[in-house]
Amino acid sequence: MxxxxxxxxxxxxxxxxxxxxxxxxxxxxxxxxxxxxxxxxxxxxxxxxxxxxxxxxxxxxxxxxxxxxxxxxxxxxxxxxxGAAAADEQIQLLEERAERLAAEARLIKIRQQYVKIKIEFWRATAAGDDTEVARLTAAARDLAQKIKPVK
Amino acid sequence: MxxxxxxxxxxxxxxxxxxxxxxxxxxxxxxxxxxxxxxxxxxxxxxxxxxxxxxxxxxxxxxxxxxxxxxxxxxxxxxxxxGAAAADEQIQLLEERAERLAAEARLIKIRQQYVKIKIEFWRATAAGDDTEVARLTAAARDLAQKIKPVK
DNA sequence: GTAAAAACTTCAAGTACTTTAAGTCAACGG
DNA sequence: CCGTTGACTTAAAGTACTTGAAGTTTTTAC
The missing domain is CATH 1.10.1660.10 (Multidrug-efflux Transporter Regulator; Chain: A; Domain 2)
Structure with missing residues (x-):
């Protein structure tokens, strides 16, 4: 050096x-x-x-x-x-972060599904496909049910 | 009902x-x-x-x-x-959102790795495992490089 | 049923920045 | 040397939520 x-x-x-x-x-x-x-x-x-x-x-x-x-x-x-003396508390703070990140990842997956459905919804709306619009509206609503078990 | x-x-x-x-x-x-x-x-x-x-x-x-x-x-x-009349614009917005959600999901994975490494780091520190501490310090730094460009 | 728990309400206060205002300092061209 | 440009400084005000308190309502569990 x-x-x-x-x-x-x-x-x-x-x-x-x-x-x-x-x-x-x-x-x-x-x-x-x-x-x-x-x-x-x-x-x-x-x-x-x-x-x-x-x-x-x-x-x-x-x-x-x-x-x-x-x-x-x-x-x-x-x-x-x-230093080492505080390791326990550091680990606890970090584990809280890990939990929060896991919860966030779960919600993002649901939102990705929802956005996908909504894109199809607007395409169907633009195309005047009322049947498909109704199906996708119902699909979006079903997704809302999936939120509850996440707790 | x-x-x-x-x-x-x-x-x-x-x-x-x-x-x-x-x-x-x-x-x-x-x-x-x-x-x-x-x-x-x-x-x-x-x-x-x-x-x-x-x-x-x-x-x-x-x-x-x-x-x-x-x-x-x-x-x-x-x-x-x-509004409903702006279906094209809605789709545009939603597709951007889908991309953003995908990016967010990637970022969360990196953050989960970072938190995991830091937890291991503090465990190694508590255990006095200097070799492992050094390895994890380097790993954390490497990961930090991956986070930068995303932000 | 009734009673506790969970979810909702408003409103006020708190948090985490972000921006703006007013000024200092350092570098460059004339 | 002087002016101007630009990065920096602090302090205060502004923004965009977020949380807490106190009180309904709806749901759940017996």
């Missing part, structure tokens, strides 16, 4: 591009304590993101994408600093 | 599941005038969604999914652009 360090740093714009989070959201997460205050430029007030910051932020972006709340993200990140 | 009539109506919960919009959002859209006030039960105050309401709402859900603002949705619906 060359020399002491490759202290590669990123501007907020680069950090936004790499995490997929808007710059405004990065500032927001910092302001509400999801992440610790980021370092600033010597002369300017501009935020300077390190590789370590970027690693953390990529993880935070993933959690945000699973719908984790800001307060849970705050907990999760704080626990991350604690 | 005798089969004299098939009312083809939906509760707010069914409407929510089929449109993909939460019940609270359906009420909200009604309150801010994106959709006209929905019919109510004879004896109760409960909303009763007809097939016509559902067709409109599915269209609205498509618009919402593409990030259209509430004020634009209001104007769009008021213009009748989501």
């Amino acid at each position: 060359t020399a002491t360090s490759s202290p590669h740093t990123y501007t907020i714009k680069e950090a936004a591009a790499l995490t997929g989070l808007p710059a405004s959201t990065l500032r927001y997460y910092e302001s509400v304590g999801v992440i610790a205050p980021v370092g600033r430029g010597e002369t300017s007030m501009h935020r300077v993101y390190t590789d370590g910051d970027m690693n953390l932020l990529v993880g935070v972006a993933c959690l945000a994408a699973t719908g984790m709340s800001v307060s849970d993200m705050r907990r999760y990140v704080a626990n991350g600093a604690l | 005798t089969a004299t009539s098939s009312p083809h109506t939906y509760t707010i919960k069914e409407a929510a599941a089929l449109t993909g919009l939460p019940a609270s959002t359906l009420r909200y859209y009604e309150s801010v005038g994106v959709i006209a006030p929905v019919g109510r039960g004879e004896t109760s105050m409960h909303r009763v969604y007809t097939d016509g309401d559902m067709n409109l709402l599915v269209g609205v859900a498509c618009l919402a999914a593409t990030g259209m603002s509430v004020s634009d949705m209001r104007r769009y619906v008021a213009n009748g652009a989501l």
